[in-house]
Amino acid sequence: MVRSPKEVNKGAWSREEDDILSKYVVIHGEGKWQKVAQNAGLKRCGKSCRQRWLNYLKPGIKRGHISTDEEDMIIRLHRLLGNRWSLIAKRLPGRTDNEIKNYWNTNLSKKLQKQPTSSSSLPSPSSVSLRHNHGKCGHVAPEAPKPRRLKAVHQYKILEKNSGSEYDQGSDETSIADFFIDFDHQDQLMVGDDESNSKIPQMEDHKVSSTNSTHSSSSPSDHCHLLAEKFDPQEILLDVELKKMASFLGLEND
DNA sequence: AAGTAAGACAACCGCCGAGAT
DNA sequence: TATCTCGGCGGTTGTCTTACT
Structure with a gap:
């Protein structure tokens, strides 16, 4: 009988699979999901393991009843x-x-x-x-521009080239739609992660420890801080834009 | 009670960027 | 510098549950 070398389970995860994955990740940590799948003996692809862990098994995940x-x-x-x-x-x-x-x-x-x-x-x-x-x-909507991840570094380089002038000259008149199309907030919003990012109000009623534990403060965060500094003028602009937008939306009280 | 439609949500797929080699 | 691999993300699909007729 010829069988494909890789037998991969699909569909709903069983309790046994969840247990195996949880135990493995608790012991060995996250990352290298391909190896997680192999080493833990799960007949799942790495992506599937990652998704299962991040969406359901990871401690601190709240499920159901969105307030x-x-x-x-x-x-x-x-x-x-x-x-x-x-x-x-x-x-x-x-x-x-x-x-x-x-x-x-x-x-x-x-x-x-x-x-x-x-x-x-x-x-x-x-x-x-x-x-x-x-x-x-x-x-x-089909006609809407697909949100795509853009490179913060790329934007940062553009800014640096222009000495930060591109966005602080006359951009006040830029429409919100254009702003979203031409300039991607995502990466700037992510800079500095949750703790340092206060441009958008955050739910205050919970502090999930897992978010802190996953926040590494080694070199990647240094990189983030560096970016945060570089982005400072833009962050201010972003703040302004968000305020404008909030005002436009009647959400000033945020 | 049975059949069908709609709702809810878990999981998969494909694309992309970043980092490693 | 080019290529490969991995991880992250958003869109989409499949399936189970619930509501309705």
């Missing part, structure tokens, strides 16, 4: 950031991008669509539309 506070936060952040679920998730300790994404697609997008188009009708960076296949839930 109104959290919901409100998701809505606001989505207005600002679009479908940047990972970024949004960073603002909601214990929540995963996948969960927020699902929650948005199944609940919030519809809820917002039902709402009158007065205050909350500003097209978000990636405007909400009905899912096309079954008309089930909202997704990015």
Whole structure:
């Protein structure tokens, strides 16, 4: 019998698999997911292991019942950031991008669509539309520019070339939409991670220890601090833009 | 009670960037 | 410098559950 050398399980994870993965990661730590899958004896691809761990098994993950506070936060952040679920998730300790994404697609997008188009009708960076296949839930409109991860370093280099002048001259008039299309907030928002980033309000009611434990303060963070310094003028600008946007959206009180 | 539609969510897929070699 | 590998991300799909007829 000829069998493919790699037998890979698909579909729902069993409790046994969860146990194996949890124990392995607790002992050996995260990372090298391909090896995790191999060494732990899981017939799963590395990606699958990573996703399972990050979304369900990792300590500190909150599941179910998204509070109104959290919901409100998701809505606001989505207005600002679009479908940047990972970024949004960073603002909601214990929540995963996948969960927020699902929650948005199944609940919030519809809820917002039902709402009158007065205050909350500003097209978000990636405007909400009905899912096309079954008309089930909202997704990015086909014509909307796909949110793509851009390179912070790239932006930083551009800024450096222009001595930071590109964005502090006349950019006040830049439309919010253009701003989102031309300039990606994500990486700047990520700079300095949660603790140092206060451009967007963060849920205060929980401090999840795991977020601290995963925050390495070695060389990568040095790099981040460096970037944060380089980005300073822009961060100020970002703050201004966010305030403008908040004002535009009637969210000044944030 | 059975069948069907809609909802909810877990998981997969493909793309991309960063780092290693 | 080019290529490869890994990890991260967002979009999409599959499946199970619930509501409705």
